[in-house]
Amino acid sequence: MTEQQHPNRATEAFFGRRKGKPLRERQAEGMATLLPALKLDLQSEAPAELSELFPVSVEELRLEIGFGGGEHLVHRARENPQTGFIGIEPFVNSMAKLLSRVDELELKNIRVYDDDATQALDWLPDASLDHIDLLYPDPWPKRKHWKRRFVSQVNLDRFHRVLKPGGMFCFASDIDTYVNWTLIHCRNHGGFEWLADQSSDWLTPFAGWPGTRYENKARREGRSSAYLTFRKV
Numbered sequence: 001m002t003e004q005q006h007p008n009r010a011t012e013a014f015f016g017r018r019k020g021k022p023l024r025e026r027q028a029e030g031m032a033t034l035l036p037a038l039k040l041d042l043q044s045e046a047p048a049e050l051s052e053l054f055p056v057s058v059e060e061l062r063l064e065i066g067f068g069g070g071e072h073l074v075h076r077a078r079e080n081p082q083t084g085f086i087g088i089e090p091f092v093n094s095m096a097k098l099l100s101r102v103d104e105l106e107l108k109n110i111r112v113y114d115d116d117a118t119q120a121l122d123w124l125p126d127a128s129l130d131h132i133d134l135l136y137p138d139p140w141p142k143r144k145h146w147k148r149r150f151v152s153q154v155n156l157d158r159f160h161r162v163l164k165p166g167g168m169f170c171f172a173s174d175i176d177t178y179v180n181w182t183l184i185h186c187r188n189h190g191g192f193e194w195l196a197d198q199s200s201d202w203l204t205p206f207a208g209w210p211g212t213r214y215e216n217k218a219r220r221e222g223r224s225s226a227y228l229t230f231r232k233v
């Protein structure tokens, strides 16, 4: 999706190409069968109880925006079988990879959306999520592109609306200017409390953290990360 295609969405996020290599046969099959079954239907109204989206009983609801390779999402879904996960990723090859894992592991607690997360956020009911993960969002490191970053006042408003009281927003990045950007935006927003007292709180990965593909790349290139946890107030 490009700025040209969405000229009126300057305050929302942008993503790059949506397709890479041709899909393997099994992945193409998953996209044809599993995607329609697991994709959120934004044309219908969201169920008042989001837990109804899942065929198994779930007690908590989590959203991961831009799951990339899906390693973190799959890890969390296996670790928390009684939590329902919504994973959003517009990149076709990444979605296909996730769906193969969901199929292989017979995971019943994942639903997906394959387009801009802002669309799904606007569909979700008020106070419906316990937790939002935004892990290594596209960094847009050049100052002139900072306004394309997913963290913005309008998207923090969206997070605030869909999180339950006391719900968590977790953010990870290896780009210093994005970490500062997020801290400043959350402080200016006023609806999020940063849960950190000392540097180890943002330098230590989240509990049970399996890493992500993008994080591994950052490490290979010599960049460390910050892990920010905010609570909705």
Ligand SMILES: C[S@@+](CC[C@H](N)C(=O)[O-])C[C@H]1O[C@@H](n2cnc3c(N)ncnc32)[C@H](O)[C@@H]1O
Pocket (backbone or CB within 6 Å): 013, 014, 015, 016, 065, 066, 067, 068, 069, 088, 089, 090, 091, 094, 115, 116, 117, 118, 135, 136, 137, 138, 139, 150, 212, 213, 214, 215
């Ligand atoms: C830098 S990658 C990180 C992927 C993964 N979280 C990781 O850590 O390996 C950012 C991801 O966010 C996705 N993305 C970008 N804009 C998005 C949007 N508006 N809605 C949902 N996903 C988005 C991209 O397709 C990409 O896969």
